[in-house]
Amino acid sequence: MSGRTTFGMIDAWERVTARIRLSQDVSIPGMLHAAVVRSTIPHGRLRRIETSGAWTVPGVVAVVTAADLARIPNLRPVYGPQIEDQPVLAHERVRYVGDMVALVAAENARAAREAAARVVVEYDPLPAVFDPIEALRPDAPLIHELRPEEPHRGHAVYFGLRPIFGTNCCNHFRLYTGDIERGFAEADLVLEETFRVPAAQHVAMEPHAALAYWEDGRLVVISGTQTPFNTRQILAQLFGLAPEQVRVIVPPMGGSFGSKVFPRIEPQVAVLAYLTGRPVKLVLDRYEEFVTLTRHATVVTIRLGLTRDGRITAKRVQAYWSTGAYADCGPDVARKGGFGSVGPYRIPHVAVDSYCVYTNLPPAGAFRGYAVTEVVWASERMMDIAADALGLDPLEFRLRNLLHDGEQFATGETLHDVHFRECLEAVARALHWEQGSRARSPEGRLRAKGLAVVMKGMTTPSRSEARVGVDRAGRVTVYSSTVELGQGARTVLAQLAAEPLEIPYTTVRVVDPDTDRTPFDNRTTSSRSTYMMGNAVRQAAEALARRLRELAAERLEAAPEDLELLPGAVCVRGVPERCVSWGELVTATGSDELQEHAVFRNEGGLDPETGHGIASSHWHQGAAGAEVEVDPETGQVRILRLHAAVYAGRVVNQLTAALQNEGSMIMGLGSALFEELVYDEGQPLTTNLSDYLIPSFLDLPVTLSHDLLECPGAEVHGLGETALPPVPAAIGNAVARAIGACLTELPLTPERVLRALRATRQEAS
Amino acid sequence: MTAVGTERRVIRVVVNGVPYEREVEARLLLSDFLRHELGLTGTHVGCEHGVCGACTVLFDGEPVRSCLFLAVQADGHAIETVEGLAPSESELHPLQLAFWEKHGLQCGYCTPGMLMVLKAFLAEHPNPTEEEIREAISGNLCRCTGYQNIVEAALSAAQLMRQS
Numbered sequence: 050m051s052g053r054t055t056f057g058m059i060d061a062w063e064r065v066t067a068r069i070r071l072s073q074d075v076s077i078p079g080m081l082h083a084a085v086v087r088s089t090i091p092h093g094r095l096r097r098i099e100t101s102g103a104w105t106v107p108g109v110v111a112v113v114t115a116a117d118l119a120r121i122p123n124l125r126p127v128y129g130p131q132i133e134d135q136p137v138l139a140h141e142r143v144r145y146v147g148d149m150v151a152l153v154a155a156e157n158a159r160a161a162r163e164a165a166a167r168v169v170v171e172y173d174p175l176p177a178v179f180d181p182i183e184a185l186r187p188d189a190p191l192i193h194e195l196r197p198e199e200p201h202r203g204h205a206v207y208f209g210l211r212p213i214f215g216t217n218c219c220n221h222f223r224l225y226t227g228d229i230e231r232g233f234a235e236a237d238l239v240l241e242e243t244f245r246v247p248a249a250q251h252v253a254m255e256p257h258a259a260l261a262y263w264e265d266g267r268l269v270v271i272s273g274t275q276t277p278f279n280t281r282q283i284l285a286q287l288f289g290l291a292p293e294q295v296r297v298i299v300p301p302m303g304g305s306f307g308s309k310v311f312p313r314i315e316p317q318v319a320v321l322a323y324l325t326g327r328p329v330k331l332v333l334d335r336y337e338e339f340v341t342l343t344r345h346a347t348v349v350t351i352r353l354g355l356t357r358d359g360r361i362t363a364k365r366v367q368a369y370w371s372t373g374a375y376a377d378c379g380p381d382v383a384r385k386g387g388f389g390s391v392g393p394y395r396i397p398h399v400a401v402d403s404y405c406v407y408t409n410l411p412p413a414g415a416f417r418g419y420a421v422t423e424v425v426w427a428s429e430r431m432m433d434i435a436a437d438a439l440g441l442d443p444l445e446f447r448l449r450n451l452l453h454d455g456e457q458f459a460t461g462e463t464l465h466d467v468h469f470r471e472c473l474e475a476v477a478r479a480l481h482w483e484q485g486s487r488a489r490s491p492e493g494r495l496r497a498k499g500l501a502v503v504m505k506g507m508t509t510p511s512r513s514e515a516r517v518g519v520d521r522a523g524r525v526t527v528y529s530s531t532v533e534l535g536q537g538a539r540t541v542l543a544q545l546a547a548e549p550l551e552i553p554y555t556t557v558r559v560v561d562p563d564t565d566r567t568p569f570d571n572r573t574t575s576s577r578s579t580y581m582m583g584n585a586v587r588q589a590a591e592a593l594a595r596r597l598r599e600l601a602a603e604r605l606e607a608a609p610e611d612l613e614l615l616p617g618a619v620c621v622r623g624v625p626e627r628c629v630s631w632g633e634l635v636t637a638t639g640s641d642e643l644q645e646h647a648v649f650r651n652e653g654g655l656d657p658e659t660g661h662g663i664a665s666s667h668w669h670q671g672a673a674g675a676e677v678e679v680d681p682e683t684g685q686v687r688i689l690r691l692h693a694a695v696y697a698g699r700v701v702n703q704l705t706a707a708l709q710n711e712g713s714m715i716m717g718l719g720s721a722l723f724e725e726l727v728y729d730e731g732q733p734l735t736t737n738l739s740d741y742l743i744p745s746f747l748d749l750p751v752t753l754s755h756d757l758l759e760c761p762g763a764e765v766h767g768l769g770e771t772a773l774p775p776v777p778a779a780i781g782n783a784v785a786r787a788i789g790a791c792l793t794e795l796p797l798t799p800e801r802v803l804r805a806l807r808a809t810r811q812e813a814s
Numbered sequence: 815m816t817a818v819g820t821e822r823r824v825i826r827v828v829v830n831g832v833p834y835e836r837e838v839e840a841r842l843l844l845s846d847f848l849r850h851e852l853g854l855t856g857t858h859v860g861c862e863h864g865v866c867g868a869c870t871v872l873f874d875g876e877p878v879r880s881c882l883f884l885a886v887q888a889d890g891h892a893i894e895t896v897e898g899l900a901p902s903e904s905e906l907h908p909l910q911l912a913f914w915e916k917h918g919l920q921c922g923y924c925t926p927g928m929l930m931v932l933k934a935f936l937a938e939h940p941n942p943t944e945e946e947i948r949e950a951i952s953g954n955l956c957r958c959t960g961y962q963n964i965v966e967a968a969l970s971a972a973q974l975m976r977q978s
Contacts, residue, residue: 061917061919062914065906065910065922066856066906066910253921254956304920335860535921708958711959738860738955746952749948
């Protein structure tokens, strides 16, 4: 960072004083508080809902079941971003433990919760299924009945959706390149292994919070969401309104990590607000967080064809994604995980089948790393297994097969700005890989190193729009629908607006996303905002700077090229007395604010039959490495060193970028060592922060470090999550090397490590 | 029959130096009292059962998890929340300054709890080692950052506070 300007967060003051008003802190006079009655069984028919007990609680204003929704004219009480399969409230059937059955609105949150607990629901249980492979068997209970004539396509499905009708598969992604059989025939060695990653939860520290009210027939929702425009569209469709009749306002959030992507509780508060005629707010508790959205439990089988000299001839991938009771964006997760499973390698023959499968578990959707953590665990563990089988160093084996600039990925797209090699080499340097992948171990401990590389796509195609304005006081404002969830979006967008206007970034105001005031943006996901929205903001700010020069040129009777932009004024170069302030220029136009608007798009898409096309308009690239120490008596894994290298292209803000890297790595460490949602016949057993562990101070590696790789003239690459997916695989590779055992399943709990050690010893004896 | 804890009690409590007298239900949590009765929303509730530390406040100077305390237990005691840290509207406490300057936060949800734990800790350990700091805040969870800057911020705050 030496020699560079550092840019602190523009809203740090609000955060350290806790004056920041997060989604959960929003309140409106006269508002009611909501609570949810949830299913206690994983699959069943609703026999009876008895609400009379709830009404005995003082302060209860409404108790709403699916039957009551008929009182809302034009309501289509089902929604979903990619498949419209989720009822606002369960009717006839519940599909997982936690499914929403009834809603209560009361004068205070305590009364609402107490009343919800007094609603009695009777069920007739149905057979349930929890494993994505079992759920695909012909005799598995069907969780939804998707039919070709009623595909229930949601508006946010931007790719060819391929359900397998008559099964629980709601999307089957295929990517076929070359001739897979020929690829295996050409191999000297064929290896196959199956890998598993469990469901996980985001554990954003702030829970989901939303408030809704109706105003002159318009619906207003104030919600912590990463998807203001998707949420607006989905709510409009639900209520039979034009999108403009719905307004979504997004305050800053206390973290999200994908959990607040697409509507989660907004339809429910909107319904309650309609039926009560009052504003209604819902804040989930920690238990509810665990049954609201998860990361997909995944099973991935990889078959790899190899030549003796360490080339990959063929790769066959079968991936099964347990998307839970409702598809959410699972179809896209299976798709992105599908092409992501190939990895950044030159492989002439590829066949990927990736299945998104309904199960009777909480819905799974977006999670930082978005499908890539799961497939990198499988693919990069497989690379180490293959290197061992070939007797090659794992780094050398990877370097031999890495894609280079200008080469084609399995989708047929040509890769540019390729830096996988630098990422891996940076990691190898940090780990002192040249001294070998096995480290000298202290007495009674086993030490080793491991590494992994990642390529991750960005949502393609997509669009971001921004407006930058200057008012009569000369104050600059950015209007953008990128949400602030702690990643520092406001800061980075303020910087990018300030640059062309040559003003201090701390003077730029960035307004909260509000679909009435801020222009369209796809969503704040897939590490796209700094690149996509950043470009839109920069272009709008450049246009504003040009406009100010033009107006000043007229006013000062000078040629635009003789003018210079100063903070708040335009002056004739070298003649400081010939100046005009921005405020004067704006006032002269007669408007309150002079605004410029810009649109930035990325283009591409894949053929739904072959998986060929442009998967991502540019690629996030990174690598991670770990040195671990295993106690063979207890199976305990200690991380001595964790290093990640991420290709940033150009870093906009060193501080926030570094935090994104470090946070991603530690979240990856949690996935590697202990994060796992456990269910017993569909009953969640890990529903609080005592049973579901996330990393604390005491779990940190002895040394944590990272690199942000830059390239002169390169475009900005997002890095909100790139450092996460390679971490579990790097740690897994290190642990497997340390104990000389094959590890295929996350997390690497002491029990699992001990079992693997024991299995290896039995084999050996 | 009244439900358990629904009887009401009058409590007198001093929060951030301001005396309050309020009638509350016996079962009301201190965290809910602060957030909903007094509108002090800076105290954040993360896990609701004493694990994450986000809701930490000072109770007669000692850090406690306000989600594990009842409001009636605060009767006759002094509570300090994050809102009471800064000496004025335009100034920051050295801990707040250090968290800002060292960038010891992202979303800021865990920050109030970190600040309150550290305030009590640094009062007793004005010159702590990095190890001691890690131990002191090991009961506070942060999901955004990798914790590195939080430790740096704490060290920097200790230095600022020694100088002042």
